[in-house]
Amino acid sequence: xxxxxxxxxxxxxxxxxxxxxxxxxxxxxxxxxxxxxxxxxxxxxxxxxxxxxxxxxxxxxxxxxxxxxxxxxxxxxxxxxxxxxxxxxxxxxxxxxxxxxxxxxxxxxxxxxxxxxxxxxxxxxxxxxxxxxxxxxxxxxxxxxxxxxxxxxxxxxxxxxxxxxxxxxxxxxxxxxxxxxxxxxxxxxxxxxxxxxxxxxxxxxxxxxxxxxxxxxxxxxxxxxxxxxxxxxxxxxxxxxxxxxxxxxxxxxxxxxxxxxxxxxxxxxxxxxxxxxxxxxxxxxxxxxxxxxxxxxxxxxxxxxxxxxxxx
Numbered sequence: 421x422x423x424x425x426x427x428x429x430x431x432x433x434x435x436x437x438x439x440x441x442x443x444x445x446x447x448x449x450x451x452x453x454x455x456x457x458x459x460x461x462x463x464x465x466x467x468x469x470x471x472x473x474x475x476x477x478x479x480x481x482x483x484x485x486x487x488x489x490x491x492x493x494x495x496x497x498x499x500x501x502x503x504x505x506x507x508x509x510x511x512x513x514x515x516x517x518x519x520x521x522x523x524x525x526x527x528x529x530x531x532x533x534x535x536x537x538x539x540x541x542x543x544x545x546x547x548x549x550x551x552x553x554x555x556x557x558x559x560x561x562x563x564x565x566x567x568x569x570x571x572x573x574x575x576x577x578x579x580x581x582x583x584x585x586x587x588x589x590x591x592x593x594x595x596x597x598x599x600x601x602x603x604x605x606x607x608x609x610x611x612x613x614x615x616x617x618x619x620x621x622x623x624x625x626x627x628x629x630x631x632x633x634x635x636x637x638x639x640x641x642x643x644x645x646x647x648x649x650x651x652x653x654x655x656x657x658x659x660x661x662x663x664x665x666x667x668x669x670x671x672x673x674x675x676x677x678x679x680x681x682x683x684x685x686x687x688x689x690x691x692x693x694x695x696x697x698x699x700x701x702x703x704x705x706x707x708x709x710x711x712x713x714x715x716x717x718x719x720x721x722x723x724x725x726x727x728x729x730x731x732x
Contacts, residue, residue, distance in 0.1 A: 423523035425481040429469030432713035443527040451494035456542035457521035458487040459728040485521025489546035499530040508536040512549040524732040531684040537694035544701040547727040554677040555582035561673040562635040566591030574639025576602035622649040702726030
């Protein structure tokens with residue numbers, strides 16, 4: 421069974437078409453015929469060896485990828501989530517070794533798989549699970565109430581764009597950053613105020629929220645450079661493992677999407693938000709699986725707006 425994997429860490433050129441064993445759905449599991457899998461920064465960090473120490477006890481080959489979409493072709497006993505053979509679905513994948521989304525079939529816990537939004541292509545559907553759930557987790561950990569103000573850095577990116585859209589659906593006021601080139605995009609996602617991005621973005625946020633915002637989702641990983649934009653006693657969420665220093669009573673939290681694997685209801689709610697027009701799915705370009713190296717190289721060149729997607 422075909423997959424895209426690698427047998428050594430390195431540049432995009434190490435990605436090759438490999439053969440992996442076929443699996444079958446056991447109790448509580450479903451199997452997908454994968455038609456689309458996204459390319460995310462976490463995939464490139466695993467491939468280039470940045471996490472080699474973390475994976476030192478796991479044998480090659482590695483198959484990465486955290487988001488997949490396709491058609492259910494097997495359902496195991498005891499599955500009660502409402503998906504059936506023939507359904508178009510999307511799924512969150514937690515990779516380990518050769519178990520990653522870059523493969524033409526994958527067996528998953530049924531609670532990691534939900535029906536795809538009606539009318540969405542496989543490529544579009546695949547762009548939702550990881551970044552959508554990451555955004556949902558960040559907002560849950562920030563704990564804001566309708567009417568409060570959220571700042572979002574990195575708002576034009578996949579994660580930041582979902583944070584903006586879901587926050588608006590939650591009834592929050594959103595101040596988001598963007599480059600001049602991305603300002604129209606971020607406004608189209610629903611941001612109430614768009615400020616110019618950069619290391620001094622905190623000062624621009626404070627121009628619109630003089631006492632500080634109630635919460636901040638730091639998709640741009642600015643960390644201490646942007647904490648001053650949060651009011652005393654407010655909340656700050658990081659996606660890259662930074663826990664802050666507790667200054668001014670600010671509550672710091674960290675988001676790791678693996679903690680929402682199996683949260684069927686949350687993922688299904690996001691898919692239904694797409695159907696209701698509350699979330700837009702953004703695909704920058706699709707690549708056949710054989711050109712996975714090109715997709716990785718493009719992502720690493722930075723500046724992509726929307727997801728790069730491999731097709732199988």
